[in-house]
Structure formats: C-alpha cells, structure tokens
Amino acid sequence: MGATEPQWVLMATGRSPTNIAVIKYWGKRDEALILPVNDSISVTLDPDHLSATTTVAASPAFPSDRMWLNGKEISLSGGRFQSCLREIRKRARDVDNEKKGIKIKKEDWEKLHVHIASYNNFPTAAGLASSAAGLACLVFTLGKLMNVNEDYGELSSIARQGSGSACRSIYGGFVKWCMGKNDDGSDSMAVQLVNESHWDDLVIIIAVVSSKQKETSSTGGMRDTVETSPLLQYRAQTVVPSRILKMEDAIKNRDFESFARLTCADSNQFHAVCLDTSPPIFYMNDTSHRIISLVEKWNHSEGTPQVAYTFDAGPNAVLIARNRKTATLLLQRLLYTFPPQENDLDSYMLGDKSILSDAGLQSIADVEALPAPPEMKAPNQKFKGDVSYFICSRPGAGPKVLTDEGHALIDSATGLAKGV
Ligand SMILES: Nc1ncnc2c1ncn2[C@@H]1O[C@H](COP(=O)(O)OP(=O)(O)OP(=O)(O)O)[C@@H](O)[C@H]1O
Numbered sequence: 001m002g003a004t005e006p007q008w009v010l011m012a013t014g015r016s017p018t019n020i021a022v023i024k025y026w027g028k029r030d031e032a033l034i035l036p037v038n039d040s041i042s043v044t045l046d047p048d049h050l051s052a053t054t055t056v057a058a059s060p061a062f063p064s065d066r067m068w069l070n071g072k073e074i075s076l077s078g079g080r081f082q083s084c085l086r087e088i089r090k091r092a093r094d095v096d097n098e099k100k101g102i103k104i105k106k107e108d109w110e111k112l113h114v115h116i117a118s119y120n121n122f123p124t125a126a127g128l129a130s131s132a133a134g135l136a137c138l139v140f141t142l143g144k145l146m147n148v149n150e151d152y153g154e155l156s157s158i159a160r161q162g163s164g165s166a167c168r169s170i171y172g173g174f175v176k177w178c179m180g181k182n183d184d185g186s187d188s189m190a191v192q193l194v195n196e197s198h199w200d201d202l203v204i205i206i207a208v209v210s211s212k213q214k215e216t217s218s219t220g221g222m223r224d225t226v227e228t229s230p231l232l233q234y235r236a237q238t239v240v241p242s243r244i245l246k247m248e249d250a251i252k253n254r255d256f257e258s259f260a261r262l263t264c265a266d267s268n269q270f271h272a273v274c275l276d277t278s279p280p281i282f283y284m285n286d287t288s289h290r291i292i293s294l295v296e297k298w299n300h301s302e303g304t305p306q307v308a309y310t311f312d313a314g315p316n317a318v319l320i321a322r323n324r325k326t327a328t329l330l331l332q333r334l335l336y337t338f339p340p341q342e343n344d345l346d347s348y349m350l351g352d353k354s355i356l357s358d359a360g361l362q363s364i365a366d367v368e369a370l371p372a373p374p375e376m377k378a379p380n381q382k383f384k385g386d387v388s389y390f391i392c393s394r395p396g397a398g399p400k401v402l403t404d405e406g407h408a409l410i411d412s413a414t415g416l417a418k419g420v
C-alpha cells in the first residue's frame with residue numbers, strides 16, 4: 001500500500017452453501033424489496049461441494065468499496081449489493097480486536113470502505129444458485145466483520161434483498177422462506193425447519209447439463225411470468241399453500257414417497273408457469289427431459305418413488321435419492337444413458353466421488369459393461385457427452401466463519417484480492 005500505508009486491514013472470511021428449492025420461489029410481489037408471491041422450501045447442500053467463500057476487509061486506506069468475483073473485479077453499484085451493504089452497515093457495532101490492536105466505533109463503519117473477494121467452487125450463473133450462496137455469504141461475512149448481532153432471521157431478511165433465494169442459504173438442513181405479509185418486508189425471511197442431521201441418508205446427485213451462462217435470468221424470467229402468466233396466480237394462491245403444509249409434514253416424518261411426489265410436481269409446475277409466460281421461457285432442454293423420463297420410468301417400475309428430481313432456472317437436474325443404495329442404482333442408470341465424453345471417470349464425478357466405487361464403477365470399462373436398466377424400453381439409447389459432469393452431494397450445514405487465515409481471498413498486505 002506504499003506511501004499511504006494504512007495502520008491496519010481488518011478481515012473476515014466466511015463460507016456459505018447453496019440451496020435447491022423443493023417448493024419453488026418464482027414471482028415477486030415487490031421487485032425492489034424482493035418479496036415473493038408464495039412461500040418456498042429448500043434443502044441446503046453440503047458446502048464442501050457447492051459453496052461461496054467470501055473475504056471482506058475494511059481499512060482506513062480504502063478510498064471506495066470494491067469487489068472481485070472469481071478473480072475478476074465486478075461493480076458494486078447495483079441496487080442489490082447496495083441494499084445489503086447499507087442494511088449491514090446500519091447494524092454494525094463497536095469492534096475491539098485486542099490481538100491486532102484495532103478499535104472501531106459503531107459510527108465509524110459508515111465512513112470505512114470495504115474490499116470484498118468471493119469465489120464459487122461451482123459454475124456461476126448456470127442455474128446452480130450461485131447468487132444464493134454468494135449473497136448469503138456476503139451478508140453473513142460482512143455481519144461478522146462489523147460485529148452485527150447474530151440474529152439469523154434478520155441476516156436472512158437482508159440476504160433476501162441481495163437475491164431472494166439467498167435468504168434460505170443462511171441455514172443448513174431444510175429451510176422455509178415465509179413470504180410474510182408486511183409491505184416493508186420485515187416479516188419476509190427464512191426459518192430452519194430441521195437441521196442437516198435430521199434426514200441425513202438422502203443423497204443428492206446433480207447432473208450438470210450445461211455450465212454455460214443461461215439466456216434468461218431468474219430475475220427477468222420471473223418478472224415476465226408475473227406480468228403475463230395466468231397460471232402463476234393459481235399456483236401461488238391455491239397450489240403452493242397446501243403443498244407447503246404437505247412438504248413440511250413429509251420432511252418432519254422423513255416420508256420419502258410424499259417428499260418425492262411433491263418435489264417433482266412442484267418442479268414441473270414451475271416449468272409449466274415458465275411455458276405459460278409470454279414469450280415462453282424454456283429452461284430445460286432435451287437432456288433435462290430425458291433425465292425426467294429415466295427417473296419417472298424407474299420410479300414407476302418400482303411402484304414407489306426411489307428418486308426425486310427438481311430443476312431450477314437452467315437445464316441441470318438435481319436428483320435426490322432416498323439413501324445411498326438407491327443413489328448407486330440411480331448412478332448406474334445415469335452413466336448407462338450418459339457415458340462420459342472423455343475416457344476419464346474421475347473428472348466426470350465431482351463432490352463425493354466415493355459414490356462411484358459404491359456403484360461398482362472404477363473405470364470406463366465398468367461403465368461400458370453396465371447392463372441396460374430393466375425398465376428401459378429402448379436400451380440402446382445412449383447420449384455420450386450430453387452431461388458435462390455430475391456432482392454428488394448431501395444435505396449440509398449453514399454458513400460458517402473460516403478462521404484459518406490461509407483461506408482469506410484478500411492479501412492483508414495490499415488489501416487487494418489475491419492473484420489479480
Ligand atoms: N460468490 C458471489 N458473491 C457475490 N455475488 C455473487 C456470487 N456468485 C454469484 N453472485 C451474483 O449472482 C449473479 C448470478 O446470479 P444468477 O441468478 O444469474 O445465477 P445463479 O444464481 O447461478 O442461478 P439461479 O439463481 O437461477 O439458480 C452473479 O452475476 C453475481 O452478481
């Protein structure tokens with residue numbers, strides 16, 4: 001920092017998971033405050049596999065707020081980032097860091113600028129809820145830096161103003177975003193239904209169908225749906241309220257059959273309201289449809305659901321298996337139908353790779369030797385290369401602070417993002 005060497009740089013680093021909705025949020029009743037037209041429920045994914053890591057730093061030497069995402073500087077001027085920064089600064093309290101000899105008064109936070117560096121361990125803006133992990137992480141970590149009171153409901157409500165689905169990433173396990181009634185949004189926040197250990201035999205396999213950036217953003221897509229889809233009103237007012245109650249029961253009782261039926265039906269209805277939008281929005285593609293068909297046929301042949309599927313605003317499939325055994329049978333079916341393009345199994349399965357050996361798949365030869373699933377009518381239908389890769393995960397915990405300074409994404413000497 002040369003001639004203008006600051007007396008100090010104070011930093012905090014946090015990590016937040018993504019979440020996948022099993023009852024979808026789609027449509028806002030207030031665009032600026034991000035207030036939804038219905039409640040939603042999600043499962044938080046294991047942060048080891050899908051998460052954002054964010055370092056926030058404050059120093060009297062910083063002339064302005066700055067942010068780097070995945071190593072590139074991005075603008076913080078957007079209204080959503082500004083809302084989160086403003087709401088957290090409002091709640092900042094005195095900091096007394098004896099180890100570093102830094103004292104910051106509550107009122108000083110208004111004048112101190114921050115540098116933010118964040119990194120996602122999975123593709124950004126590809127329908128894998130990077131905005132959910134990213135904005136939750138930003139709010140959580142700023143809260144730690146500025147010694148904000150640990151009121152998770154309040155943090156959730158601030159994260160909501162960054163991206164709606166982010167309010168659910170403040171907790172682990174299964175989480176419900178209560179839409180609230182108040183015009184000012186003060187009662188629109190997430191609550192934890194159960195923590196990640198309540199239903200820990202679930203296995204989540206994500207098929208990354210395309211990691212390219214999508215054409216229609218969630219924000220733009222849901223705005224068009226609210227303006228043009230008559231089906232959305234019916235969904236929000238009639239279908240979702242009763243589904244939410246049933247889903248809460250299914251989760252509480254670990255009733256997989258009911259959970260799977262509700263999850264699949266809600267994903268399909270979300271994509272139906274997208275199709276009911278003018279002009280219609282297509283988030284799923286042929287590969288997504290093939291995966292639905294594979295799961296539906298198998299579930300039907302077993303007489304009871306083995307796997308639930310759900311798709312967000314993109315073609316990637318999120319498949320939730322009732323337990324590890326079922327997940328291995330699912331994986332055999334998926335790899336039979338979608339063998340890897342490259343002769344490399346290791347890079348075809350990310351996250352919990354041990355699922356491969358559990359499924360008896362150690363090499364490409366094992367994949368080639370897989371028998372056609374008995375329920376498959378046209379057994380020769382293989383679609384090599386249509387899935388980029390899979391991620392195997394599980395329900396996971398909420399945000400946490402990373403105390404080891406080795407995780408910091410900002411260099412404490414320069415105050416800038418590392419490696420840029
Ligand atoms: N780690 C992060 N920190 C802060 N902001 C982030 C982070 N990751 C993503 N974002 C913000 O979220 C935007 C991407 O959100 P978008 O809704 O388009 O995609 P997505 O969240 O991956 O998909 P979806 O929400 O539809 O599942 C980025 O352009 C950026 O503004």
Ligand SMILES: C[C@@](O)(CCOP(=O)(O)OP(=O)(O)O)CC(=O)O
Pocket residue numbers: 020021023024025026034040129131132162163164165166218219220312313
């Ligand atoms: C399909 C969804 O993933 C939509 C997520 O939308 P976002 O939370 O990304 O939208 P904004 O509030 O405009 O930022 C369903 C869900 O997560 O509930």
